[in-house]
Ligand SMILES: Nc1nc2c(c(=O)[nH]1)N[C@H]1C(S)=C(S)[C@@H](COP(=O)(O)O)O[C@H]1N2
């Protein structure tokens with residue numbers, strides 16, 4: 001049967017450029033770079049490869065200024081990792097939340113090639129008193145400081161990583177995506193890959209690495225991209241970090257017509273931050289009969305898993321299809337919206353409503369695979 005068409009990216013904002021991957025067109029384990037979502041807070045800075053340099057400073061023994069060739073001469077590593085915007089699925093919040101109204105496609109799995117951040121830090125000699133590593137992008141602009149604070153003026157996009165994450169083998173400074181040079185919109189010439197963490201930590205157009213002793217409180221660390229944590233008693237703000245466990249249905253799409261009495265392939269992807277996926281469960285009735293889907297494709301530490309579930313509907317009429325992932329740490333995808341997450345981390349199950357029709361009514365055979 002025919003594959004669904006590969007429609008283009010969905011434009012969520014023209015300037016700065018924000019594009020969504022149409023999740024219904026998911027087919028391969030790696031999302032092609034031209035189809036990968038783009039999330040930018042400011043217009044992309046055009047950096048000339050021969051003028052670009054990466055400065056490493058702060059709590060280091062030897063501050064560095066590395067050219068792109070010098071980065072390229074270091075040992076390279078390649079990691080497959082899913083990147084998800086913390087705002088993915090925001091459109092499903094009730095009541096509606098402010099911000100870009102992402103559906104299910106601010107996520108993708110790609111192969112990233114570059115150098116380990118820890119190798120760069122080792123060259124500079126990170127001091128014992130350093131607790132965080134701040135990654136700074138070359139893009140900058142004015143942000144609205146909100147009701148209580150004045151705008152800080154023009155500031156660069158920056159986030160910090162705790163020392164242990166920065167020194168782990170899951171953080172890269174990447175110059176290639178899916179075996180090709182990084183494109184402008186994905187961060188040319190160098191971007192961070194923070195496998196297991198939400199996208200806001202994956203700094204694009206990186207030009208500075210600043211090693212610091214005290215927690216970094218930049219705009220995107222302290223005024224945006226945080227959640228409330230109540231495990232300390234009084235609620236405290238914690239910067240968003242690890243990706244929550246989640247499975248999404250790519251097909252069928254909302255409102256699809258599915259022919260009765262024939263096997264139909266429900267298909268999607270599942271991922272979780274620092275853990276693998278243990279299982280994906282699917283329910284085709286009313287949330288009471290969860291059955292395991294088949295996990296497909298490569299299993300890697302940070303890539304997503306594709307999955308499928310064969311469903312032969314027996315009854316005509318409307319059906320809600322649900323999926324739910326459990327990760328290897330035992331974390332279960334919630335079935336309902338969670339509190340304390342502002343407009344982020346929308347990982348609860350979103351049912352796909354379809355109608356089962358008799359063969360004669362089926363006018364959308366393209367969705368049957
Ligand atoms: N310098 C810089 N890095 C950035 C951003 C940005 O606006 N500027 N956006 C972040 C966010 S919120 C996400 S989700 C990812 C998106 O990366 P992509 O555009 O390559 O998909 O980049 C992150 N890195």
Ligand SMILES: [Mo]
Pocket residue numbers: 039084085086087199200
């Ligand atoms: Mo994001």
